[in-house]
Amino acid sequence: MNVVVEAEEQDWAALVRRVDRDKDKAAFAALFRHFAPRVKAFLMKSGAGEALAEECTQEVMATLWQKAHMFDPSRASVSTWIYTIARNRKIDALRRQRRPEPEDLPWGPEAEPDQAEVMTLQQESEKLAKAMKKLPEKQRKLIEKAYFGDLSHSEIAAETGLPLGTIKSRIRLALERLRHAMG
Structure with a gap:
């Protein structure tokens, strides 16, 4: 066969x-x-x-x-x-x-964000940046490509030459570490 x-x-x-x-x-x-x-x-x-x-x-x-x-x-x-x-x-x-169609999006000036929300978001962003720096380089690079570069796992595999399973495992481990660090 x-x-x-x-x-x-x-x-x-x-x-x-x-x-x-x-x-x-x-x-x-x-x-x-x-x-x-x-x-x-x-x-x-x-x-x-x-x-x-x-x-x-x-x-x-x-x-x-x-x-x-x-x-x-x-x-x-x-x-x-x-x-x-x-x-x-x-x-x-x-x-x-x-994705919403452009005509479905609200137009006009956005409401001013609440200062407490701004501070919380800023603190969360700083905390995330510190947690990202603590990741092993191989995991960090894949997280950056997937979430900041907006690449799919398949696109990352094509770009890096790494097996798809390796990419998925590293990203999963990195996300677990980030969740733990973000508490």
């Missing part, structure tokens, strides 16, 4: 290479026929509605066409690469849905 799966995976990788090198429409069509319905089903099983799943699937397949050059068979299989793109597109779409 492994030989069959391996041979099948090699075929998908070859098709992605043809899309990358030659913008081969037939290779893309074969990838689309195979993966599009599976990606849509995956997204729907993970809680996306049909419309969102359809939209994300289209974006995933467009990404495959535009960024086939980014596929690295030494890092992941074609299916893993495609499903990771799908997962990230779904997360991005859900984030966009939760």
